[in-house]
Amino acid sequence: MADRVLTLRELNRATLQRQMLLERQTLTVPAAIERLVGLQAQLPSAPYVGLWTRLRNFSRADLARSIDDRVVIKATLMRATLHVFTAEDYVRFRTTLQPVMAGAATAIAKRRGGDFDVDKLLKAARRFIGEKSRTFAEISRMVTQLTPGQDVGAMRYTVRTHLSLVQVPIAGGWSYSNKPEFTLAESWIVQPISSKDNLRDLVLRYLAAFGPASVTDMQTWMGLKLKETSEKLRRELRTYRDEGRRELFDLPDKSLPDGELPASVRFLPEYDNLLLSHSNRTRVIADGYRSRVYLPGLRVAATILVDGFVRGSWKIERSRNVATLVVEPFESLTRRDRADLTEEGEKLVRFVEADSRSFEVRFG
Numbered sequence: 001m002a003d004r005v006l007t008l009r010e011l012n013r014a015t016l017q018r019q020m021l022l023e024r025q026t027l028t029v030p031a032a033i034e035r036l037v038g039l040q041a042q043l044p045s046a047p048y049v050g051l052w053t054r055l056r057n058f059s060r061a062d063l064a065r066s067i068d069d070r071v072v073i074k075a076t077l078m079r080a081t082l083h084v085f086t087a088e089d090y091v092r093f094r095t096t097l098q099p100v101m102a103g104a105a106t107a108i109a110k111r112r113g114g115d116f117d118v119d120k121l122l123k124a125a126r127r128f129i130g131e132k133s134r135t136f137a138e139i140s141r142m143v144t145q146l147t148p149g150q151d152v153g154a155m156r157y158t159v160r161t162h163l164s165l166v167q168v169p170i171a172g173g174w175s176y177s178n179k180p181e182f183t184l185a186e187s188w189i190v191q192p193i194s195s196k197d198n199l200r201d202l203v204l205r206y207l208a209a210f211g212p213a214s215v216t217d218m219q220t221w222m223g224l225k226l227k228e229t230s231e232k233l234r235r236e237l238r239t240y241r242d243e244g245r246r247e248l249f250d251l252p253d254k255s256l257p258d259g260e261l262p263a264s265v266r267f268l269p270e271y272d273n274l275l276l277s278h279s280n281r282t283r284v285i286a287d288g289y290r291s292r293v294y295l296p297g298l299r300v301a302a303t304i305l306v307d308g309f310v311r312g313s314w315k316i317e318r319s320r321n322v323a324t325l326v327v328e329p330f331e332s333l334t335r336r337d338r339a340d341l342t343e344e345g346e347k348l349v350r351f352v353e354a355d356s357r358s359f360e361v362r363f364g
Contacts, residue, residue: 003247004241005240005243006212006240006241006243006248006256007259008242008283009308010256010257010259011212011248012284012308013256013308014211014212014256015284016263016284017257018208018209018210018211018254019054019209019273020032020035020054021053021266022264023264024055024056025054025056026057029051029055029062029063029065030066030086032054033047033072033086033089034086035208035209036054037089037202037205037209038084038085039083040083040276041074041083041176042081042082042270042271044175044176044177046269046271047084048060048063048174048269049267049268049269049302049351049352050268050269051063052348052351053268053348060174060354064175067084070190071086072086072087073085073086073090073166073185073188073189074166074169075090075164075165075167075185076161077090077094077101078097078100078221078223079222079223087191090166090185090189091189092198093198094193095195095196095198096197096198096202097202097224100222100223101161102162104161105154105161108154109151109158114158115150116150117147118162121146121155122163125139129163129165130184132183134181134183136156136179136182139156139182140156143155143156143159160182163184164185164193165185166182166185166188167181168183168188203222204251206222206277207237207250209277210273210277210278211248211250211254212240212248212249212256213278214242214247214248214279216279216280217279219279220276220277220279221277221278230249234249237250238251238254244280263305263307264340265306265340266305267302267304267345268302268303268305269302271299275294275300275303276300284305285310289310292330293310302314302315304341311329311337312330313328313330314326314345316352316353321356321357322357324361325361327345327361327362327364328363328364329363345361346359346361349361
């Protein structure tokens, strides 16, 4: 029997539903982060906004408490970028994703002409960081003294990607400093990193959070070659086709929502997972808008969803005691859409700039 062809809107609604963006969910913070398989966290505020837009009655204290209790941690993992994960997922998948991080470190060392003894570097760094938590500045000085004349950035990145390190949180704010300290993961969460290759579980978790998806979608999110793994899993999975006839895999017990289901407006933070977890991103953003979202320096803009698709970006400006959320639409919006964005935007600006005295929403 031929695979069912999913329309663009059906793919969009399925992805939004699994990302908790069709309607807010009532989940604990750890449960939500596990369902999403982590949240990108290059900016300290991003995971807070990402959870605020997905969960009912979410407060800063909800995530801060999980971080303070060491149930949730911030570390380099997926695609060698910073994420917040549950400690359990970090322990489960750190070894599985080590080849991605090692490959990223090797590429940077080659590009910068690095030629240093990796084993010697890692042994010294583990001992140094094991003594007490260290900033990147302290790690940089240590590796420079250890191996003079080598590229400090390549050595520091090798340490960051080869050792299991977590950021040490701070009290208040968004839980993490802009100049963070790092410590060894095993000592912070007081359990060893699993030595098992849990790739199969990771693929299934991805499909639960982002499916239906192609092999190249999965590879984009994970950074690993998955053709062989997907073939081994084929009998356990259901297959579809998109309108371009690409094969899509999915979990057999996942139902698909109607493509015409209404989707409320949503505000996504910078680097949100929704915009970075597929090779073909037309399910959430039109190709014509990509250059306005995927910015120089690998930055990813904070965006608005209208009818489930990216229709603009947003930012917050602060002047004295007035916090203004500025919406920059990419196309004309209806009066109803503007009203909905204004209502949702005022809630968001109050969440982000809680200490401001007045709040505004403005359209650019």
